[in-house]
Amino acid sequence: MKFLTGNTEKDIKKILTQYENSRSAILPILKVIQEDYGYISDEAIEELSEILGLKQGEIKEVISFYTMLKTSPEGKYHIQICRNVVCYLNGGKQLIEFLEKEYSVKVGSFSKNKKLSLSLVECIGQCEIAPAVQINDDFYGNMNPEKLKKLLTSLD
Ligand code: FES
DSSP states (O other), X not given: OOOSOHHHHHHHXXXXXXSSSGGGGHXXXXXXXXXXXXXXXXXXXXXXXXXXXXXXXXXHHHXXXXXXXXXXXXXXXXXXXXXXXXHIIIIIHHHHHHHHHHHOOOBTEEOTTSSEEEEEEXXXXXXXXXXXXXXXXXXXXXXXXXXXXXXXXXXO
16 A cells, blocks of 8 residues: 655655655655654655665665654654763763653653653754753753753643
8 A cells, every 4th residue: 555645745756856866865755754744654664665766774774874863653742862971971861760750751662641752862962051852853951850840841
């Protein structure tokens, strides 16, 4: 069964006309798929490999290189905690423990109400305000469990 349909299919065709070869078009196409579906599923990768004439592994390689590309669904608020040494040693570890305890959300998974999801990421370029957290597209720094709780409450 066809997976990439409707506007997604139209956008993919349009992008392909703008690039010399299909390999160069991968990133903008993956961004479109993520915007339309929330993440890039195995079905999407399979179909895209046929459209682009590339191996699925080649597409997965691109996805794994860009942390903004997701291969699984996320909560309404996706929390990314920097696991690099600067953030981790300045309280990042406590933030993870706090989220697990207070919101029952585990790394790589959802909270019970599916509102929050949590992942650990490499440096997000906010080292000067460590420990840094990214929630969806926004960055927050100098975080501690109390500030994080207030922030999450304000997002409801
Ligand atoms: S080390 Fe955490 S943002 Fe750079």
